Amino acid sequence: NLEVYNQFKKLFTDLERCSNLEALMQFVNSSNLSEQVKAFYEKYPAFDFRLNADDIKALQDSGIINETNCLNPDKFPQDPLAKLLGAVLWKNGDIKKVQHIIDGITNASQDRSEYSLIFKQYGASLASNNEPIVDQHVLRAWEIYQLESYSEVAVEKSRRKSLFKIADRPLLNQYRTWFNRLLSRVPLSERGDFRDTLDKIIFIHGKAVKN
Numbered sequence: 001n002l003e004v005y006n007q008f009k010k011l012f013t014d015l016e017r018c019s020n021l022e023a024l025m026q027f028v029n030s031s032n033l034s035e036q037v038k039a040f041y042e043k044y045p046a047f048d049f050r051l052n053a054d055d056i057k058a059l060q061d062s063g064i065i066n067e068t069n070c071l072n073p074d075k076f077p078q079d080p081l082a083k084l085l086g087a088v089l090w091k092n093g094d095i096k097k098v099q100h101i102i103d104g105i106t107n108a109s110q111d112r113s114e115y116s117l118i119f120k121q122y123g124a125s126l127a128s129n130n131e132p133i134v135d136q137h138v139l140r141a142w143e144i145y146q147l148e149s150y151s152e153v154a155v156e157k158s159r160r161k162s163l164f165k166i167a168d169r170p171l172l173n174q175y176r177t178w179f180n181r182l183l184s185r186v187p188l189s190e191r192g193d194f195r196d197t198l199d200k201i202i203f204i205h206g207k208a209v210k211n
Contacts, residue, residue: 001155012145024197130183137210
């Protein structure tokens with residue numbers, strides 16, 4: 001656990017030295033992460049999923065999204081692509097998670113569930129390139145990095161943690177602040193690729209230490 005603690009202290013310190021995409025890619029190469037980043041893109045290809053509040057309003061006005069920001073089965077589009085994607089959501093038991101993503105896109109203040117934190121932040125990232133994509137692995141890495149001093153118990157607790165809840169919002173907001181400070185130094189034309197690559201680097205490290 002001490003090795004893990006020191007690893008994340010060094011990781012975030014090194015990332016803070018990257019002020020452009022070239023520097024970040026040099027970090028990827030020097031850290032022997034190229035193949036892992038490539039594998040990440042194979043599993044999560046670079047689709048353009050950007051959405052904004054106006055897009056959501058159009059869906060609400062058409063009745064596809066109901067008053068609780070859930071998909072309305074009676075108004076769901078009947079084109080083959082929409083049905084195919086909806087079927088995947090349904091089969092994975094994720095169809096109601098759409099409402100948390102919509103809440104993030106529209107910057108809704110309410111939290112519908114104590115487990116909505118990650119999906120709501122993902123929605124925020126779809127609406128703004130200034131918002132990071134965050135999942136359990138990223139937050140695990142950040143939580144360990146944020147420890148002021150080494151604690152065997154605290155590091156082990158973070159390594160075992162798989163669910164981050166609304167109570168962890170302060171942790172998420174700390175990461176968002178760090179992320180935006182780093183991103184603000186990156187040339188505007190590079191920020192999209194920088195953001196995506198940064199997310200993958202931290203994801204890979206955070207996942208690797210999960211117990």
